[in-house]
Amino acid sequence: MSAEQEKIIRPMANFPPSIWGDQFLVISINIHIICIPYTMSAEQEKIIRPIANFPPCIWGDQFLVYDQMKQEEKNATEQVVEELKHEVRKTFANLYVEAEHANLLKLVDSIQRLGIGYYFEEEIDKALQHVYDAYGDKWNGGCISLWFRLMRQKGFFVSCDIMNNYKDNDGAFKEKFANDVEEMLNLYEATFLRVPGEVILEDALTFTRARLDNMAKDPECFNNMFSTEIQRALKQPIRKRLPRLEAIHYIPFYQQQASHNKSLLKLAKLGFELLQLLHKKELSQLSKWWKAFDVPKNYPYARNRLVECYFWAQGVYFEPEYSQSRIFLAKTLAVATILDDTYDAYGIYEELMILTEAIERWSTECLDMLPEYMKQVYQMVLDLDNDMEEFMSKNGKAHHLIYWKEAMKEYIGSYMAEAKWRKEGYTPTPEEHTSVALISCGYKFLLITSLVGMGDIITDESFKWALAFPPLVKASCTLCRFQDDIVTHKEEQERNHVASSVECYVKEFDFSEEHVIDLFIKKVESAWADMNLESLVCKDVPMPLIMRVINFARVIEVLYKYQDNFTHVKEELQYHVKSLLIDSMSK
Numbered sequence: 001m002s003a004e005q006e007k008i009i010r011p012m013a014n015f016p017p018s019i020w021g022d023q024f025l026v027i028s029i030n031i032h033i034i035c036i037p038y039t040m041s042a043e044q045e046k047i048i049r050p051i052a053n054f055p056p057c058i059w060g061d062q063f064l065v066y067d068q069m070k071q072e073e074k075n076a077t078e079q080v081v082e083e084l085k086h087e088v089r090k091t092f093a094n095l096y097v098e099a100e101h102a103n104l105l106k107l108v109d110s111i112q113r114l115g116i117g118y119y120f121e122e123e124i125d126k127a128l129q130h131v132y133d134a135y136g137d138k139w140n141g142g143c144i145s146l147w148f149r150l151m152r153q154k155g156f157f158v159s160c161d162i163m164n165n166y167k168d169n170d171g172a173f174k175e176k177f178a179n180d181v182e183e184m185l186n187l188y189e190a191t192f193l194r195v196p197g198e199v200i201l202e203d204a205l206t207f208t209r210a211r212l213d214n215m216a217k218d219p220e221c222f223n224n225m226f227s228t229e230i231q232r233a234l235k236q237p238i239r240k241r242l243p244r245l246e247a248i249h250y251i252p253f254y255q256q257q258a259s260h261n262k263s264l265l266k267l268a269k270l271g272f273e274l275l276q277l278l279h280k281k282e283l284s285q286l287s288k289w290w291k292a293f294d295v296p297k298n299y300p301y302a303r304n305r306l307v308e309c310y311f312w313a314q315g316v317y318f319e320p321e322y323s324q325s326r327i328f329l330a331k332t333l334a335v336a337t338i339l340d341d342t343y344d345a346y347g348i349y350e351e352l353m354i355l356t357e358a359i360e361r362w363s364t365e366c367l368d369m370l371p372e373y374m375k376q377v378y379q380m381v382l383d384l385d386n387d388m389e390e391f392m393s394k395n396g397k398a399h400h401l402i403y404w405k406e407a408m409k410e411y412i413g414s415y416m417a418e419a420k421w422r423k424e425g426y427t428p429t430p431e432e433h434t435s436v437a438l439i440s441c442g443y444k445f446l447l448i449t450s451l452v453g454m455g456d457i458i459t460d461e462s463f464k465w466a467l468a469f470p471p472l473v474k475a476s477c478t479l480c481r482f483q484d485d486i487v488t489h490k491e492e493q494e495r496n497h498v499a500s501s502v503e504c505y506v507k508e509f510d511f512s513e514e515h516v517i518d519l520f521i522k523k524v525e526s527a528w529a530d531m532n533l534e535s536l537v538c539k540d541v542p543m544p545l546i547m548r549v550i551n552f553a554r555v556i557e558v559l560y561k562y563q564d565n566f567t568h569v570k571e572e573l574q575y576h577v578k579s580l581l582i583d584s585m586s587k
């Protein structure tokens with residue numbers, strides 16, 4: 001300032017200086033030390049961490065490399081596939097006459113169950129629209145249950161009144177159907193497309209389940225082929241099956257049927273094989289990416305589950321067009337697993353506060369404030385965004401990642417809320433718990449993850465819709481949370497862990513654990529009915545998005561139905577992974 005300007009008289013107060021000097025620097029250094037566990041001596045490390053001792057990864061490095069098909073062989077296979085597709089298209093065309101409508105439905109069902117529905121998306125849409133336009137709700141071409149299931153699967157809200165055809169005048173189910181295995185199976189499968197309040201379908205489920213149960217115990221009645229089908233259906237109906245796993249079982253079953261279409265069978269096998277090559281390539285690419293993080297060394301407390309995460313992502317979508325999204329989803333799942341275990345199987349409250357704030361701020365500048373062991377996982381989170389942004393900006397859709405980040409922040413916020421309850425030893429009321437646990441189950445965040453990169457069908461509106469937590473998404477989160485807690489809560493409570501929904505309900509209502517679990521099984525069933533309803537009434541939501549929600553729910557059926565197969569990878573999941581990603585389809 002010039003001497004002139006200096007004439008200004010400032011209202012100076014001459015406040016006394018700080019009296020504390022630098023003495024608190026030392027304390028803040030101590031706080032910093034607490035945040036860096038690897039530099040702490042055993043003495044200093046008085047902190048008791050909620051360690052879980054999760055089993056290690058069982059797969060080793062086997063997916064790093066894979067057997068590739070020679071280019072000439074691949075080209076030749078693709079050529080045959082095109083020819084076979086052409087032939088199947090001709091079959092469609094022949095079935096449009098009225099007398100063949102039931103066969104048209106059977107063709108659609110076989111194609112879908114053989115796992116090659118994505119080859120004939122247009123033909124299937126056209127065929128079902130044709131049947132709907134011709135009959136509306138008044139289908140009279142036989143195979144009622146098959147018609148009902150296929151229509152509802154595709155989003156046509158046909159009435160369940162047609163099921164009265166299975167009943168006598170006195171309202172009981174006709175006994176003449178009871179010995180018809182195929183009809184019983186079809187009716188049973190149709191009941192899983194019911195929406196809340198469809199009593200006739202609930203009764204049909206009770207009726208068919210009892211009959212099929214008896215048939216399964218009496219293999220003399222029919223051939224072996226159906227016996228296996230019945231047992232599989234009783235364990236898991238078609239509505240809840242992952243399409244790729246269904247193809248593995250259905251292809252040999254279809255082959256055994258005398259009436260099978262040879263071109264279709266061959267196409268299903270070749271299609272499976274070609275797609276398996278792509279999946280192997282993706283997993284190999286992911287394995288290389290993951291290996292660089294050296295999870296066993298850097299995150300020994302966490303579940304190292306890349307292969308299982310890939311299985312998860314592949315369950316959500318297996319089609320070639322979603323390759324980039326599938327990879328992004330698998331990466332996000334693998335990182336989310338480390339985060340989940342950091343929040344509830346290693347981190348202490350003060351450290352988690354810092355990590356939560358860093359994720360909220362989303363900047364490399366936050367790296368310095370993090371405890372040493374968290375730095376890498378934080379960088380992994382930032383890189384998920386950076387890597388996907390590169391791909392998304394090619395299509396001018398990089399801004400979709402803003403929604404993804406918003407969802408991630410909400411998800412991490414719910415982990416922090418649980419960490420707080422854990423620290424306080426507080427058991428929330430079921431209501432308080434649900435508001436957090438439906439987000440912490442991860443399914444809202446993962447659904448939003450799965451939409452990134454799916455193509456033009458997904459718009460800003462799709463993300464806004466999902467972020468607003470509509471009933472369809474809420475139902476899938478409900479199912480995920482309760483099914484997960486039913487099988488994981490015992491093991492979790494052996495360490496210092498936030499109360500799961502089971503403990504919250506036991507405490508609030510003074511119910512026995514068994515009773516709470518029965519209640520949750522019913523909640524899971526009604527969440528399926530809610531998803532069915534929403535998938536029929538959400539007309540503004542594109543079908544490919546709805547199918548992601550359904551497939552996420554189907555993955556839960558595999559990973560959490562009877563036990564926690566994600567944490568403890570037993571024979572059944574190993575078998576699935578091998579048949580999808582290692583073994584070749586038998587010719």
Ligand SMILES: CC(C)=CCC/C(C)=C/COP(=O)(O)OP(=O)(O)O
Pocket residue numbers: 333334336337340344440441442443446484488566
């Ligand atoms: C759905 C997500 C996020 C998948 C990633 C893997 C994961 C965290 C699974 C659930 O683990 P958990 O049984 O420990 O879940 P929680 O800690 O929420 O009970």
Ligand SMILES: [Mg+2]
Pocket residue numbers: 340341344
């Ligand atoms: Mg957990």
